[in-house]
Amino acid sequence: MQKLPNNIRFQVSGSFYLKDPESSELGKKILKHGIRMIDELGFDEFTFRKLGMEIGSNEASIYRYFESKYKFLIFLSSWYWAWMEYSLILALTNVNSPEKRLERAIALLAHEPNDNLDLEHFELEKLSRIVNSESSKSYLTKEVDEANNGGAFINYKQFVSRVSDIVKEINSRYKYPNMLISTVIEGIHLQRFFAEHLPRLTNKQKDNLYIQKFFTELVFKTIKG
């Protein structure tokens, strides 16, 4: 297990909590078990009441940390994208060729993280599954605009923008870098989901890097002159 340098804290956008959950034991339990339970039950079946029961606390106490379960989900995805941005920066350090950088960025997105990093209450593997399959619920509501104004998608946008910049470096005349990258990110999530549940919509290969290969090829062919 690698340890994170413990002075690192992500700049998570907005304030989607009432009280910083990392500031107390109860808060940390909410994060850890909340992530696990959303992963197991799905977001719809997940409730603060059930979470309270599981951590030997109660509903009302959890509401002191998060105003609603939607804000909890937004908080988790923002944290995830802040983490991904950090990982991206690490993955690209000392890589000079923009092609290689773009390749690595796509690889980072396409890989499910394995939990060999000690992040305590944030279990990355589960969290990434949640963001994969549940987080579009945080923007597919009529309240997107409100959430967006509150900063819900800043970390996500920052990530997209960072990768789009690499695209521009490779081909400054390409007109749709943001669209390409947001399509790739959501496409990766969707293809993973399809692979598991609706395989006829995919072209699964033995080689389990096929999603990464598919999108890498797509991106490079698309942006080449």
Added chain:
Amino acid sequence: MQKLPNNIRFQVSGSFYLKDPESSELGKKILKHGIRMIDELGFDEFTFRKLGMEIGSNEASIYRYFESKYKFLIFLSSWYWAWMEYSLILALTNVNSPEKRLERAIALLAHEPNDNLDLEHFELEKLSRIVNSESSKSYLTKEVDEANNGGAFINYKQFVSRVSDIVKEINSRYKYPNMLISTVIEGIHLQRFFAEHLPRLTNKQKDNLYIQKFFTELVFKTIKG
């Protein structure tokens, strides 16, 4: 207004209704006003009770047509994809070159239908907005597999498969036709949504065909040798 030949009925997969809503006045009202209300309120805020009030009927009566509001949504999306398949067949009639066929298929997907077709209780413009922004809720639940076994996605899969076949015609060695097309379909929906709510994730152009152009270019570059 064009009239549909009135002997046409789509083969809608599965049986996501208890009683055929096209067989009665009440059923037709449920379809028409249900579509409108989901479009206006969003699926989460939409309830059978509200629908009942609006059409001067009541909750219990609606439950005789649809077991739940999720099945109602699945029914609507299946109908939509059956309709899209029909439209696709029309759009491709007498077009011989596979390149032109693929181009037209993408154009069909990228265009919001204008309601100049007399489909009575199915208002296409609203329905397409629903499928665009709400229908992933029909697969982003833990019950996907069950829904899938019940045939929920047959019409969608058929559509994907039809378009993938064109890709194969153009380049039979291309390994990921289904992935490419399912990525494009969901990508179009997402980019439309982003254009409206999170424009920084897109590259909106004055020209309002930019989504179509972006995906057309992406597809053709990707599948070319």
Added chain:
DNA sequence: GCAAATTTAATAGTATTACTATCATGTTTG
């Protein structure tokens, strides 16, 4: 043209959800 069958409406009820409010107890801290 009328009885039987079916469809709908009206009402009520259940379990659960997503919260809010209140109050008492325990813990931290200045």
Added chain:
DNA sequence: CAAACATGATAGTAATACTATTAAATTTGC
């Protein structure tokens, strides 16, 4: 050691996603 704060326990509200029951209206089959 008191004041401030965090938690727990309990209760309550309005709404949701249904189900059950009964009665009225409409359709249909003969």
